[in-house]
Amino acid sequence: EIVLTQSxxxxxxxxxxxxxxxxxxxxxxxxxxxxxxxQKPGQAPRLLIYGASSRATGIPDxxxxxxxxxxxxxxxSRLEPEDFAVYYCxxxxxxxxxxxxxxxxxxxx
Amino acid sequence: QVQLVQSGxxxxxxxxxxxxxxxxxxxxxxxxxISWVRQAPGQGLEWMGWISAYNGNTNYAQKxxxxxTMTTDTSTSTAYMELRSLRSDDTAVYYCARVDYDFWTFDYxxxxxxxxxxx
Numbered sequence: 001e002i003v004l005t006q007s008x009x010x011x012x013x014x015x016x017x018x019x020x021x022x023x024x025x026x027x028x029x030x031x032x033x034x035x036x037x038x039q040k041p042g043q044a045p046r047l048l049i050y051g052a053s054s055r056a057t058g059i060p061d062x063x064x065x066x067x068x069x070x071x072x073x074x075x076x077s078r079l080e081p082e083d084f085a086v087y088y089c090x091x092x093x094x095x096x097x098x099x100x101x102x103x104x105x106x107x108x109x
Numbered sequence: 110q111v112q113l114v115q116s117g118x119x120x121x122x123x124x125x126x127x128x129x130x131x132x133x134x135x136x137x138x139x140x141x142x143i144s145w146v147r148q149a150p151g152q153g154l155e156w157m158g159w160i161s162a163y164n165g166n167t168n169y170a171q172k173x174x175x176x177x178t179m180t181t182d183t184s185t186s187t188a189y190m191e192l193r194s195l196r197s198d199d200t201a202v203y204y205c206a207r208v209d210y211d212f213w214t215f216d217y218x219x220x221x222x223x224x225x226x227x228x
Contacts (some may be wrong), residue, residue, distance in 0.1 A: 001171075032212060035212065035213075039154075044204055045204075047214055047216050050214045050216075051212050056214075088153065088154055090154075092214075097168065097170070098144065098159070099156065100146075100156060102153045103153045103154075
């Protein structure tokens with residue numbers, strides 16, 4: 001089973017700053033099957049990025065994804081107050097099996 | 110618009126079973142899969158398994174094999190997740206999510222169902 005490790009665990013930034021979140025896989029992941037989600041307290045997760053770098057419908061262009069192989073990154077170019085949340089990466093493997101990273105909490109500094 | 114509406118909160122005793130429903134609307138039910146994801150209090154997301162709404166094929170997370178069953182009723186566009194032999198560490202919010210097969214992502218989610226296991 002592929003393990004996804006996200007870092008940092010918590011990221012403290014101010015509105016307007018740039019956020020860089022990392023997701024590292026224990027073995028190579030197809031870029032087509034790497035996604036990112038945002039979750040706010042008391043809400044279901046929301047799909048942000050699919051295929052490692054494509055924004056889901058309605059997602060602002062300040063969100064971008066990149067990476068390949070075992071290293072993937074979610075970047076938020078200029079943080080808005082509503083961006084402070086928990087972010088998860090997710091990958092798909094054969095069978096099918098799905099795994100999530102443990103999450104990165106983005107908090108206001 | 111696509112909606113997944115889940116059944117209400119449940120309180121169960123250890124050893125009991127729970128069955129959560131997820132009613133889909135706004136799309137062709139059999140063209141997508143449904144996955145179930147749970148989240149224990151203050152914890153991350155845990156994938157539980159997947160069911161094809163087209164033919165009923167399933168795959169479950171290894172740690173839940175033997176305790177979980179996922180089914181669908183295409184006549185009502187409803188998916189179900191049954192978890193048996195409940196333990197206190199099964200206390201969680203349970204989500205259903207639509208599976209986009211192109212990228213194996215969860216593009217729409219239900220509102221979540223809190224299942225509390227307590228004696």
